[in-house]
Amino acid sequence: MIRNRLQAVLGRIEAACTRSGRSAKEIELVLVSKQVDAGLIQEAYQTGIRDFGENRVQEWLAKRETLPRDIRWHMIGHLQTNKAKHVVGGVALIHSCDRLDLALELQKQAEKKGLTVQTLVQVNTSGEETKYGLSPAEVKKTVSEMCRFDRVKLGGLMTIGPFTSEESEIRKSFRTLREIRAELQNDFPSVDWHYLSMGMTNDFELAIEEGANCLRLGTAVFGARSKVEN
Numbered sequence: 001m002i003r004n005r006l007q008a009v010l011g012r013i014e015a016a017c018t019r020s021g022r023s024a025k026e027i028e029l030v031l032v033s034k035q036v037d038a039g040l041i042q043e044a045y046q047t048g049i050r051d052f053g054e055n056r057v058q059e060w061l062a063k064r065e066t067l068p069r070d071i072r073w074h075m076i077g078h079l080q081t082n083k084a085k086h087v088v089g090g091v092a093l094i095h096s097c098d099r100l101d102l103a104l105e106l107q108k109q110a111e112k113k114g115l116t117v118q119t120l121v122q123v124n125t126s127g128e129e130t131k132y133g134l135s136p137a138e139v140k141k142t143v144s145e146m147c148r149f150d151r152v153k154l155g156g157l158m159t160i161g162p163f164t165s166e167e168s169e170i171r172k173s174f175r176t177l178r179e180i181r182a183e184l185q186n187d188f189p190s191v192d193w194h195y196l197s198m199g200m201t202n203d204f205e206l207a208i209e210e211g212a213n214c215l216r217l218g219t220a221v222f223g224a225r226s227k228v229e230n
Contacts, residue, residue, distance in 0.1 A: 032218030110151035156195025174210035
């Protein structure tokens with residue numbers, strides 16, 4: 001079942017890339033495994049997937065003990081400052097750095113461990129109050145401060161599309177993130193702004209068409225869960 005769903009998703013990614021004049025090789029797929037049984041994660045792992053995303057630190061800590069060590073874990077949910085110590089050195093990429101005090105705590109924890117931590121800056125491009133993330137107007141100033149932290153390696157941007165069926169609004173949200181990245185590439189050329197992490201089960205094809213190169217998909221592969229994917 002997992003393999004079949006994954007193949008269907010990969011086919012849709014390929015088609016969206018073709019429509020956009022892009023190569024599917026540009027797209028990194030992170031399977032969102034929150035509230036997913038370890039057995040299903042193992043099944044997805046056996047298809048060749050190595051990148052999995054979790055929303056909650058405690059759930060991730062429990063799962064990683066029973067799953068293959070070469071899994072590349074991504075922290076994609078809101079990260080509390082007091083949980084930063086757990087993810088430094090434990091995840092490949094944090095997608096959800098949305099405030100300066102979190103970046104500072106990541107810096108402190110990375111210094112303690114003699115490590116660096118790669119993170120994306122989360123931007124609230126839809127303006128929805130229910131979402132975390134910097135407002136577009138805050139990004140440049142906050143990034144300027146974050147660039148002072150030598151242990152925190154900024155690697156791009158992340159956003160969550162609006163909860164709407166209006167395609168134009170979804171595209172606008174994704175396009176805004178792409179435009180912000182272009183500005184940051186100009187203003188902070190020493191930073192590798194590679195990642196545009198945007199696109200989930202309900203909107204990933206639009207995200208690809210608007211420039212996404214990292215998708216966060218859960219329901220499309222693992223099936224529906226008891227809570228809404230966000």
